[in-house]
Amino acid sequence: MRSFTFYERFSRAYHDYPSLSKLLVLFTVSGGGLVAYAEANPTNGAYAISSSESESKKKKVVVLGTGWAGTSFLKNLKDPSYEVQVVSPRNYFAFTPLLPSVTCGTVEARSIVEPIRNIVRKKNVDVRFSEAECYKIDAENKKIYCRSAQDQNLNGIEEFIVDYDYLVIAIGARVNTFNTPGVEENCHFLKEVEDAQKIRRTVIDCFEKASLPTISDEERKRILHFAIVGGGPTGVEFAAELHDFVNEDLVKLYPGVKDLVKITLLEAGDHILNMFDKRITAFAEGKFKRDGINVKTGSMVVKVAGKEISTKEMKSGQISTMPYGMAVWSTGIGTRPVIMDFMKQIGQANRRVLATDEWLRVEGCDNVYALGDCATINQRKVMEDISAIFGKADKDNSGTLTFKEFQEVIDDICERYPQVELYLKKMQMSDITDLLKESTGDVAKESIELNIEEFKSALSRVDSQMKNLPATAQVAAQQGNYLANCFNRMEECEKYPEGPLRFRGTGRHRFRPFRYKHLGQFAPLGGEQTAAQLPGDWVSIGHSSQWLWYSVYASKQVSWRNRALVISDWGRRFIFGRDSSGI
């Protein structure tokens, strides 16, 4: 009775009084102690404070998507003068970098998702969520068309239209099969939580099927051949996870078939992990070789039949086939149909992906922003604007640019055109004036004076350093954060613009353009080893990076709930191994 009373009081106190806002949760996991404080959720719902009077004046922001970009935007939006409507077919945010772990049960699917309503309900911004898919954007009339697809018991499809003042498109990308025949029908993908759950079931199904008494040995081998297409971080991590799952857990339960398992990683390029440092690539290839994972580079998948994959050797052009039991397609991202349609409307029909400017505004369309995997920033070339820059810098209209005049616009140029800085860095120049010296010869700074042709020639090569940002969670999250900060300070920056000079216009840009800060990238390779490429080309490989990986991924979770669950999943895996029941 005593324990009940304690429990009841504690529970009530916890749920009723937000002032008891910290609760000590103690996890004693795998030797190391970790103390996590869980924030209590005060229940002052956002809905309560939005009176209908103030609502009418509020600007309506519609956010499409609840992935990294959309969620990061929502989390960081703080200005209560917006009325936000979120539309997404998934009512949760998923921590996608852990999806490969979900495929083998190292982490549970539910541990890496957080309901979007939970994320936004603590905010003082009025946020509403609709579980639906946007199937058409009408930028002219500032409307989006949405459709909810539910199961038949709820009476099928429901359509509705939402108006907006600002539209934030963050719906991500879809898988790109490059029109390879049979991929859609026969391959698993690894983009959504459901994909990972399906892969997990299929892996177990393969083992169960191979254990049936009447199957021939050849057929067993086929069934237990796991083919992974794409040697990027996802494919490599999945291959490593699968290898660990088989060798640490399944061998004990399926002793009769363990020797028949084969994992093949197919990559069209010359190396796996080719976006990483060469040392990492070499280590990964070596480790996979030792682990018995069959890495086939320079081999492009041209067809996937029900039981066979056909590949083409990139060098010889020779086509060969191999039987497989399960295939995972983890390469290529494509544009979603709704974006394709939208691009046609706004005159971007000839582009491959939706283009935005450096402020994440969709080109050719007012008040529409796009971020994350569904868009790329179409960086402005210095050479396109070279005359305008020269004109702006040449304040006295003398037709030549002195060092002093140039110095005044240096910062603006660097901020507006990030490629300039990248070029300087690549050329190991300490200063932008070093660039000019290439045209003027080695003179004293103060005596530099250039005409427009000399100026053009000095900056002619900087545009070679323009790079598209990678389609990663990190980019999307930073873009969401950036855009939310712009929205938070819209009014303030309207009055006091903080961006660089408008070279082709007057005044300054309201905001600084988006700048990506690369914080490093991990490639878990299995066996408690991870390769990490950190800023400054710092490379770390091995067990210590695995611990770094654990800490970073735990700390990046969107809520304390996720953090606790993911950490306890890791602990549980260590103690009990991974679960192999087929659900």
Place this chain on the structure above:
Amino acid sequence: MRSFTFYERFSRAYHDYPSLSKLLVLFTVSGGGLVAYAEANPTNGAYAISSSESESKKKKVVVLGTGWAGTSFLKNLKDPSYEVQVVSPRNYFAFTPLLPSVTCGTVEARSIVEPIRNIVRKKNVDVRFSEAECYKIDAENKKIYCRSAQDQNLNGIEEFIVDYDYLVIAIGARVNTFNTPGVEENCHFLKEVEDAQKIRRTVIDCFEKASLPTISDEERKRILHFAIVGGGPTGVEFAAELHDFVNEDLVKLYPGVKDLVKITLLEAGDHILNMFDKRITAFAEGKFKRDGINVKTGSMVVKVAGKEISTKEMKSGQISTMPYGMAVWSTGIGTRPVIMDFMKQIGQANRRVLATDEWLRVEGCDNVYALGDCATINQRKVMEDISAIFGKADKDNSGTLTFKEFQEVIDDICERYPQVELYLKKMQMSDITDLLKESTGDVAKESIELNIEEFKSALSRVDSQMKNLPATAQVAAQQGNYLANCFNRMEECEKYPEGPLRFRGTGRHRFRPFRYKHLGQFAPLGGEQTAAQLPGDWVSIGHSSQWLWYSVYASKQVSWRNRALVISDWGRRFIFGRDSSGI
């Protein structure tokens, strides 16, 4: 680096040396400390010890099903002289009493399942598992026909035949819709783990659908009307869980629709929980009324359409309809088709369920056992055997039974016919001789002497106490345990039979007949309150029973892994609430 070394050593030591068989796992959950010792799993696989030489001599036991009965049998089978083949479409055991908790995410699906291969691999009995469904039993040739249904990628259906020396049928029951139209198409069931997961997704879907902007209020009300058919323990527990889920978690996330939620519990009988004590029924009905759960008793569902349920008032015969959003059918169990077919083969075609004798042997069929929900024990009536009993007891063939003669067979009668004891208990008789006195009048024990007619009349009413066992996990588990013990001691008991006298044959029965020991039953009613009916008609209702429920359900888990997961799920729910993402 230091922590890594510790981790690695610990991990290796743990995985490699079974002698390190205890590992301390510390959970500090919700104020109370709970220390659980996790057993390490020594990896001496069962497969390793079964030499092909000894295999040929082994008797082949085929077990169908991995539910409570089958798993309990497998766990308790210890005699290594059997070769066991398990056939089941599910490669895991599920702790079904927690299924209602899974529907609302109080407990995760994966926490209550344990792979059957994991359960059997620590045994020294040779057990093999095939993930397949038995679709035909050929008792004449001692063969079963199996079919594996996998997804298309694994090339469809695979069929095979398994021979047996002993067959243990434990495939459970299927849902019985009583041929009510529309139930199959429109209702959710709550028998399998997948059902519970589907219900969970549908509940969230209903809330999301009701939150869409264009839905009318009337439609919102319909969508948020949850109808539960069947006022048994499962239906009641689900209603209570759903009520808690809505009121503790969902109201915060769906503030706009919370007032439209309605939960209706439909029961054809006069009361819910009618297998429980009246005090429990009354408390449950009162609590549900206070909670706002709409309990409609005496109301039978006659049709389930896509959006409407039709019910018939049992008293007035009046038919009425009500709109609903989600319906859960949790009443009635039916016989599986493979059992129906088997019953036809063995001359039980006119019975409703498969009949076994008190030793769980299928009637009319050698070496086939059936246990759990797929069979019922067809208890032998005393009156059917009355002449045989009299003949056996009347050792001197005098035509009358003296007290002394009777005393010698009393124990055997009571053991063979459990209804005798139940009758004595009901009539508050202390002794079986009290029964005889009804015929002979109140004479001294020693002078009792009965002829056959008097004996018949004395025992004529005992058969009224015959009861079918309920279709519960408890019965199934006890039957599995009982049968495994019979198998373990088959040879020993062949030589030294321990059962009661064979009244219609010679000698004694090999084994004591199965006797069910009722350990009590729980009915969780939500809000941390549970009703418990314990042996000896002891009734406990309220918060303290909830704690009893927690302890019993935690202790009954099939593995330490399950125990740790279920307890941590409870702790997590208390700290973070239930998850409401739609996956």
